[in-house]
Amino acid sequence: MKRTTLALILFFFISSFSNGQSYPTPDRLFYEIEPLELKLTFSSKEVKINTNDSTYVDIPLFVLDQKKWDTINVSLRARGNFRRSTCFFPPIRMEIKKKARKETLFEHYKKTKIVFPCLIEDEMNDNILKEFIAYKLFELVSPYHFRTRALKLNYTDSSEKLAKKFMLRGFLIEDDSRIAKRTQAKVYKKYIHPKSLDAEGAIKDAMFQYFLGNTDFSMAYQHNGKLVQVGESVIPIPYDFDMTGWVNPSYAVANTSLGLNSVEERVYRGYQREVSIIEKVRQHYLKLAPDFFDIISCYETEFDSPKEFEHIVKFTQSFFEILENDTSFQQNIIDQLRTR
Known part of the structure; x- marks a missing residue:
């Protein structure tokens, strides 16, 4: 992103924390504006078919933080019945055990959601960007909102013998328990x-x-x-x-x-x-x-x-x-x- 763009976004982001309330200082995961880069590999088919509220897939998640890669062991499952049946990339609910997230960007975040594009199509990254902007706009409307963080997703789909690699836009959404704590x-x-x-x-x-x-x-x-x-x-x-x-x-x-x-x-x-x-x-x-x-x-x-x-x-x-x-x-x- 250009510096002027980042400065403007930061200004409005900070403004959204006013509305007559005082909040704890936001942590870096959702406070920083630059997109967070993640690398992850999993079978989209397995996640869509075999995961549910109690069944997860365990994978290593690679997070680029302060110019170095951290490795965090995470558990994933698909969410949304419509998206399981319609989307190539399933939206993900991610959980991280306390020990695994200690001293990482995710230290205070046991649960988060990763939003992927739905289908492989020309507009997929722009569609993600439009949805992400919608979240940012609602931050202006109400102090009670989901915080989000833009993502650069380096995703490898291991569903087939020959793995497919994708560079995708995405974003991270905080859990509702974090909204409650924050407000x-x-x-x-x-x-x-x-x-x-x-x-x-x-x-x-x-x-x-x-x-x-x-x-x-x-x-x-x-x-x-x-x-x-x-x-x-x-x-x-x-x-x-x-x-x-x-x-x-x-x-x-x-x-x-x-x-x-x-x-x-x-x-x-x-x-x-x-x-x-x-x-x-x-x-x-x-x-x-x-x-x-x-x-x-x-x-x-x-x-x-x-x-x-x-x-x-x-x-x-x-x-x-x-x-x-x-x-x-x-x-x-x-x-x-x-x-x-």
Whole structure:
């Protein structure tokens, strides 16, 4: 990355830690901006077919840290039923025993997730970059967010006799337990009706999902989202943004049950709330608009295809045009509020 790009990203990243709260000093794993380089070898077929919540594959992970390679023994499993059946590269949940991660970048991280591209296609790295940027944008929206770290993945697939090597973009996601610790919250595991969630947090989440053109989520069942409890409030935190109009991957399918003909079409899925709180969140997003565009522009030179960068710029513009116009906001947000 260019130095100016790194400086801009660092500025916005640090700004996202404000919002009236104080946090412990972030550790290097998620605080450093430069992509982290990893080398790993495993059979994608074995991981997809033979791993589950209790069955893992053990491999050595090579991590380039401060110009030297560290070797860490880790355990991997695939996650996501759809991605097991659809993707060539499975998304990974990684666990590291305490002894193995001692005095490494992962010392405080027993569990993390590695996001790979889904399919081998021209847009695969740009799709990963778009999803990664979405996480960075939500850092501006709420102090309750998943931290991420860009990755350079040197991956060898040992599924066949002749191993295949890939140089891929990816990113690391922290575990929800780390969010809870970082924000003095508790992970909330139980079912909760969406209308019982913290009103402002729920609207921020619903509006961000609308921004992305996402309908593949349920906070009640924590599908592509997690919950944390802060005092008496339960706050939603979104993740997994690849099946959205923002990313617009080749394998995404429009939700026709909601009347959508394309994944690039938006429909607001938030529940009825006090209009004053919805308006407060609307103004919160409008205030963030310049920062959204600045963050996006930081990554322009990282895209392989200029068209993919142009797509997210136009997608962002269309979102803020709706928020800026009272009539459009009424029609697309207020009139679409769910009652059940």
